[in-house]
Structure formats: C-alpha cells, structure tokens
Amino acid sequence: MRALPVWPMALGLVLTAGCTASPDQSQQNGPGLETDCTRTITQSDDVRPALDNASPGNTLCFSGGNLTDADLTMTRSGTADSPIRLIADGATVDNVHVSADHIAVEGFTVTGGDGILLEGTGITAQHNTIHDTQRAGIACMPCTDSTIAANTVHHVSTAGIFITGQRITVTGNTVSDTVARDDGDADGMRFFGTGHRITNNIIRDISERGYRAPPHPDCFQTYDHSLPTYDVVISGNNCENVDAQCLIATDDQPGNNGAPSRAASITFVDNTCAPNGAQAINLRRWPNVEIRQNKFSGPNLQRAILIIDGSTGCTVIGNTSAGNRPIVDVDGASRPDFRQSNNSPA
Numbered sequence: 001m002r003a004l005p006v007w008p009m010a011l012g013l014v015l016t017a018g019c020t021a022s023p024d025q026s027q028q029n030g031p032g033l034e035t036d037c038t039r040t041i042t043q044s045d046d047v048r049p050a051l052d053n054a055s056p057g058n059t060l061c062f063s064g065g066n067l068t069d070a071d072l073t074m075t076r077s078g079t080a081d082s083p084i085r086l087i088a089d090g091a092t093v094d095n096v097h098v099s100a101d102h103i104a105v106e107g108f109t110v111t112g113g114d115g116i117l118l119e120g121t122g123i124t125a126q127h128n129t130i131h132d133t134q135r136a137g138i139a140c141m142p143c144t145d146s147t148i149a150a151n152t153v154h155h156v157s158t159a160g161i162f163i164t165g166q167r168i169t170v171t172g173n174t175v176s177d178t179v180a181r182d183d184g185d186a187d188g189m190r191f192f193g194t195g196h197r198i199t200n201n202i203i204r205d206i207s208e209r210g211y212r213a214p215p216h217p218d219c220f221q222t223y224d225h226s227l228p229t230y231d232v233v234i235s236g237n238n239c240e241n242v243d244a245q246c247l248i249a250t251d252d253q254p255g256n257n258g259a260p261s262r263a264a265s266i267t268f269v270d271n272t273c274a275p276n277g278a279q280a281i282n283l284r285r286w287p288n289v290e291i292r293q294n295k296f297s298g299p300n301l302q303r304a305i306l307i308i309d310g311s312t313g314c315t316v317i318g319n320t321s322a323g324n325r326p327i328v329d330v331d332g333a334s335r336p337d338f339r340q341s342n343n344s345p346a
Contacts, residue, residue, distance in 0.1 A: 033089050037061035044070040051075075057082035062091045062108070071095045071113070078102035080122055090129070098123060110137075115156060118143055126150050136162040137175070142193070142227075143168050155179060159187045160203065164227055167195040174202045180215035188219040188242065192227045200236045208243040217243045219275065222266075224251045230259035230288075233267045239275060246273035246296075249286040262288060262313060269293055278302045279329075283311040290315045297322035303329045313337040320344045 033040070038058040041050050047070045050060055056078040062070075070093040077100040078084035086096075088107040095113035096105055102122040108129070110116055115133040116125055123146040130137040130153045137153035140146055142165035150172045153160040160175030170189065180186040188203030198220070206217035219239035222229050239246040247268060259265050265288045272295045273280040280296045281304065283289055289311070296304035296319065304321040305328040307314050316328045317340065327343040 033061045033063055033087065037087075042066055044068075047072060054084050056084060056102070059085040059087060062086065062088040062093070064091060068092050068112075069094055071097070072108075073097040073099075074103055075099050077120070078122075083122065083124075096128075115139065117141075118146065121145055123147075124149070128152075129154075131155050133157060134181075136160065138162070140165065140168055142166075147171070148173060157181045158184055159190045159221075161189045163190070163196060164192040164225075166193055168193070168197075170196070170198045170201065172200050174204075176203070176205045178206045178217065180211060183211075183213040184215065185221075186215040186217045187221045188217075188239070190221050191232060192222055192225045192229050194228065194231050196232045198232070198234045198237065202238045203242060204238075204240045206242045218245045218248045219273070220247045222249050224253045228259050230263045230265040232265065233269070234271065235267070235269045237271045239271065239273045239280075242275045244275060244277040245282050246271065246275050246280040248282045249284075249289065250282075251285040259288070265289055271295075273304075274298050276300055279304065279306040281305040283307045283314065283334075285309045286311050288313040290317075291319060292317040294319045295322075296320065296325070296327075301325045303327070305329070307331070307334045307338070309333055314339075316340040316343060318342045 036059055039050055040061045040063060041047055042064040043066050051074050054060060054076050072093055079102055083102040083104050085104040090107060090109055092109040096108060096110055096116045099119045101120045104124040107127050110130045111132050113133060114135045115130050116138045118140040121144040123143055125138055126149040128151045133156045135157055136159040137156035138148055138151060139162040140148060141162060144166045147169045148161060153175045155177045157179060160178050161170055175188045178186040186206055203219040208214040208217055219242050220234060249266060267290045270293050274297045276298055278300055291305060303326045305316060308331045311334040319327055321327050324345055328340060330338055
C-alpha cells in the first residue's frame, strides 16, 4: 500500500513562541494560562487596544468572565518564526475574526456570534470550544498552510468546519449536532481547494428531523466551486449517526472543479462510516477518487458507495460493508478506468 502524503501542520500543534512577561504581568495570569504572557486581557474594553498593538512574537492571554461580549478582530500579522498567539484559559467570547498571517488562536470558548473566522497564511486554531453560533463553527476561507486541530464544535450553523484554500490540515476535532438555518444545510465539514489533509476527526449526531424543509446532513461535503478541488486526503475519521452520507462530492456544472486531468481528487482511506443514508459515499460527476480500506455500515445502507454521472477513473479497494450490503454501485457513464478489488462483500 503506498504511503499517504501528509502536509506538516502549520506552526505545529504546540506553539512556544512568545515574549517573556515582566513579573507584574506574570502575576496577572489567570488559572491555566502560561507565564510568558506579553499582556493579559480580562475586560472587553481592553481587547481592541491589545490587538491593535500586538507585535510578532507576542502572546496575548485572555482570562475571566468579563469577555463574553468581546469581538476579537485581529488584523496584525506575526511572522513564520514569531507568530502572534491569542490564548485563553477557556474564557468565553462572542467572536474570533482573524484576517492576518501567522496567528495562533488557542483555548477559547466561542458562542453566540459568528464563531471563529480565519483568513490568511500560517494560522492555527486549536483546543477551542465553539457552540451555538450563527455561522459555521470554524471557517478558514481562504487559508494557506494552516491548521485546525483538537477543537470541539457543537450545535453550530450550517457546517462545523468550513475550509477553502491550500494545504489546510484539519485533525483531531470533534463536530456534533450541526443545525440548519433558513432552509439551508447542516454538515460536519465542507472542503474546497487543494492539498488539504483531513485526519482523525469525529463527526456525529447530525439530524434532518424537526425542520420545515429538512437539510441533507453529510459528514464531508464538496461541490462545484470557484476553487478547483483536488489532492485532498480524508483519512482515519469516524462518521456516525449522520442522517445522509459520510462523503458527498458533486460537480453539477461538469468541468467546473478545474482539477488537472487524471489528478487524484480525493483519497478517502481508513475511515469508519456509519451514516443513516442509503449510501455512505456519493460521487456525482466527480472523477478520480480513491476509496480504500474503509469500514461502512448503517441502518439504511443499500450500498456503501454510489458512483454516477461520469465519475470516471475511480478506485475502490479493500473496503468492507456490514450486513452483506454491496460495496459499490457504478453506472455506465462512470465505468471508464474504474477499478475495484479485495472488497468484502466482493
């Protein structure tokens, strides 16, 4: 089995850059905060001045219960060697908006507002809790060489995590109970762009019930978009009790995905998929997908994989399906260059 390419996580999962605080600043640090805070912020009125005066290498620490109405809007950039860190001890804020490069966002509870919105290069969002927001829990759009890791996203609108751009790593997150608004959809993760690595996440418990116009909940979704989407690896994830599919990729304006001819578009490997829909994977006009060594099950499963409408060049190898459900259903338009082997049932 060929090895999967994996992009290194931007900035790493544990960042250590930051200026050493003076003794009086260190004494202000709240429980759970580091001792190298350049400045500690405990009041909403102090957020804006602190962010406006941040410099590369600074660590801004947020603590206490007086930040609940704070909107953290960061437009000053760090550098690759000296990122600016915004860290919290679980302090609750309304929004986090980053439009800058080389920023780390760690340890916040974000609720009630727009969630965590990121745009830039070398951004890391990790160990945050996001719930009951008006938009997606974490949106990185567009981002380059960035990391979204070890966050908990619950009961947010439309999508738990939404990424566009290049080389974004999404790993170790838990997404649950996404809700639809204004007759929209409710998904675990949506992805667009190239070079993404989506690994070891848990997505669960997204329902279509209770709506006037039911959504179509999927764990992972992409579709025709202004950005070409290819070279995406989705590996080691767990999708369960989601009312439609584990993965859906559709290009309803053929050719609009813009991927190079025969380039691997999505590599879907070593995932556990137990959705509630008729199939776990649905490819429509989406070619060159590799699906291997996944475990499929679900109470309503008719087949594990549905490949239709010219989704040519797909590969299905070494997958298993519970309950003796067929592994793959491929229509005639998708048969060219289709390969399958070592699936159970065959």
